[in-house]
Amino acid sequence: MKAELQEIASQFALEGAITAIDSLGEGFINDTFIVRTAGDAPDYILQRKNKSIFPDVPAMMENIRKVTDHIRRRVAAAGGDPRREAMTVVATRDGKLYHVDAQGEYWAVSVFISDTIAYNKADSPELARKGGEGIGKFQAQLADFTEPLAETIKGFHNIRHRFVQWDEALRRDAAGRVKDLAEEIGWIESRRDEMLSFWSKVEDGTIPTRVTHNDTKINNVMLDEDTDHAVCVIDLDTVMPGLVLYDFGDMVRTVTPPTEEDEEDLDKVRMRMPMFQSIVEGYLTAAHGFLTQAEIDQLAFSGKLITLEIGIRFLTDYLEGDVYFKTERERHNLHRARTQLKLVESMEQQMPEMEECIR
Numbered sequence: 353m354k355a356e357l358q359e360i361a362s363q364f365a366l367e368g369a370i371t372a373i374d375s376l377g378e379g380f381i382n383d384t385f386i387v388r389t390a391g392d393a394p395d396y397i398l399q400r401k402n403k404s405i406f407p408d409v410p411a412m413m414e415n416i417r418k419v420t421d422h423i424r425r426r427v428a429a430a431g432g433d434p435r436r437e438a439m440t441v442v443a444t445r446d447g448k449l450y451h452v453d454a455q456g457e458y459w460a461v462s463v464f465i466s467d468t469i470a471y472n473k474a475d476s477p478e479l480a481r482k483g484g485e486g487i488g489k490f491q492a493q494l495a496d497f498t499e500p501l502a503e504t505i506k507g508f509h510n511i512r513h514r515f516v517q518w519d520e521a522l523r524r525d526a527a528g529r530v531k532d533l534a535e536e537i538g539w540i541e542s543r544r545d546e547m548l549s550f551w552s553k554v555e556d557g558t559i560p561t562r563v564t565h566n567d568t569k570i571n572n573v574m575l576d577e578d579t580d581h582a583v584c585v586i587d588l589d590t591v592m593p594g595l596v597l598y599d600f601g602d603m604v605r606t607v608t609p610p611t612e613e614d615e616e617d618l619d620k621v622r623m624r625m626p627m628f629q630s631i632v633e634g635y636l637t638a639a640h641g642f643l644t645q646a647e648i649d650q651l652a653f654s655g656k657l658i659t660l661e662i663g664i665r666f667l668t669d670y671l672e673g674d675v676y677f678k679t680e681r682e683r684h685n686l687h688r689a690r691t692q693l694k695l696v697e698s699m700e701q702q703m704p705e706m707e708e709c710i711r
């Protein structure tokens with residue numbers, strides 16, 4: 353494997369000699385490695401893109417190129433350092449954004465931004481504020497982006513579509529697990545109408561579609577190692593047309609609980625109001641300039657929307673026999689789903705305070 357990875361990495365226009373390639377990261381979808389190089393040259397992130405999940409990797413890489421070029425221009429115009437504050441895609445030696453290996457697997461490389469750190473959960477309101485700010489800044493940088501982007505995963509955060517997939521998974525019962533899930537199924541069904549009624553506001557254009565990241569787990573925001581300032585948002589695989597609510601909501605999902613997203617002790621899972629407040633402050637500081645009132649009105653709800661959606665996705669995958677998300681243990685997707693549902697309940701209990709905080 354090591355030699356193969358070396359061979360793959362050497363297809364890309366890297367500076368400096370490769371000294372090591374190590375496995376990295378927590379992703380549920382791609383395989384990620386860090387390529388270390390000698391001397392002053394940067395280190396790099398090498399990823400095998402999961403082509404069963406991203407059916408058109410070239411279109412995905414083209415989206416990433418357009419968006420990072422735009423951000424780079426915005427950072428430069430604002431007097432920042434584009435090498436730190438924008439993700440940099442590294443092309444192959446023959447100028448392509450990806451390399452296809454002998455097995456037909458797709459690989460891509462980006463520059464690893466030095467002296468930055470990413471967390472799987474936030475332990476202080478200060479960190480929550482930085483996370484919110486990072487997402488707000490990212491969206492603000494893209495608020496004037498006008499180029500067309502491919503929809504690389506169809507209906508990614510379309511909750512109507514997620515319910516269709518859920519219904520199909522229930523009907524198929526591919527892994528014979530429906531019988532054990534009466535409680536979870538009832539729980540999800542009791543929220544279907546509310547979710548679909550929200551979706552009608554997207555369909556009728558009340559809530560504008562913009563360019564969003566769509567996977568803003570806190571571990572996708574790189575923070576400065578010394579100051580904890582949000583430097584750059586990474587993992588742009590899912591950048592495409594979307595709602596700001598998806599990015600804000602995923603930040604709320606991953607930052608407000610004291611637990612990771614597969615916590616099995618559900619008593620520990622809850623939405624912490626001070627963390628929510630800090631995300632809101634950080635986010636609105638960066639994003640208030642372009643948001644519409646219709647968007648602001650849905651910010652509190654968006655935490656619930658995205659948490660519920662991902663809960664449905666984890667449970668759908670559990671019903672299908674764990675074919676989408678990487679799992680590390682028995683019933684991992686079930687545990688992940690239960691954590692999301694518990695977190696939704698906690699948000700529901702505090703929704704008046706969350707709404708008040710936004711106001």
Ligand code: GN1
Nearest residue numbers: 378379380381382567587590613662
């Ligand atoms: C996946 O692989 P990762 O962690 O970046 C998923 C997200 C989920 C997330 C849940 C393309 O992202 O939508 O929110 O897992 N990405 C895709 O942890 O499905």
Ligand code: MG
Nearest residue numbers: 379567572587
């Ligand atoms: Mg990620």
